[in-house]
Amino acid sequence: MENTEKRPVVLSCIQPTSIPTLGNYLGALKNWKEMSRSNDCLYAVADLHALTVHPEPSKLRAQILEMYAILLAVGLDPEESIVFIQSHVPAHAELAWILNCYTMFGEASRMTQFKDKSQKHADNINVGLFDYPVLMAADILLYQANFVPIGADQKQHLEIARDIAERFNNLRGNTFTLPEPYIGKLGAKVMSLQDPTQKMSKSDPNPKASISILDTPDVIMKKFKSAVTDSEAVVRYGEGKDGINNLMAIYSCCTGLDFEKIESEFAGKGYGDFKVKVAEAVIEELRPVRENFDNLMKDKDYLLRTAAEGADKAARIAYRTLAKAKKKVGLLSVN
């Protein structure tokens, strides 16, 4: 991927902590694939970020490869985009250290995800959890990314990445491109099916609350049938209708229909009919992903080889930026 035509650079990453949910898919992965057609894209499995919650090592190793397979299964083409595993490019950790020295304690303390995670993991508030957004800034800035496709929950992390880049550029001269978030209008915040005021999350203990992108059609249908709605029994977008709003957004993302068309399609029909249609649309959307994933997991050598090639391509770009940053801060080079 030589940047001869100067197409915009797009980068994003996903943690391998568990199989992605429909939220990760509609909020991020689906956009990754769409953006890969007209941009120079890099997509990575953020395995270093996953270490902050102390996953069981052998389980993590398996999950990293599974997540890599999922990235290919959703339709990312490793010939067209650079698809790699973060820890295979050591420049990420190196630049993160340099950026640590350009990040203020106060600004990192304001990250809402750090506050939430500290509450959830009160017995393990490690420095990595605190430093998480700086490593994320390194992921982005190493590749001079113009756009970062993410769900709404990562917006604050993008803002701090920009602030760090700006501070560095002001103090040491222009080094990093300032990245912009790319947040889709719909699907940016897919909500829990059981409590539609909360975001759909991989870590939700209630299995009915979230759809895994590898769930079977039966399971998907059951989960949508038990989705929490309201008592009005009218399919329309509105205040106080979080459950229906969420189902309408999901349906819209999968079918391309706008809210007006959805409201007229279900005029006079009950929630039962609507839930079945939403489930069917999601089943069709995810069917190829599950099939591709099953096939890819049969050939682990291919996955490892492709991941290694992706890391080589990423490293070539990353080391150019790292060398520039090292020089700017005054580190001595011997070559």
Ligand code: TYM
């Ligand atoms: P992660 O692994 O938690 O989530 C991956 C992507 O999925 C989006 N997302 C959602 N979108 C809509 N609705 C939801 N319910 C939902 N839940 C999750 C997230 O916003 C994200 O885009 N820190 C990042 C990984 C990361 C990264 C980066 C991202 C590491 N380095 C550099 C961008 C650039 C994370 O934990 O995402």
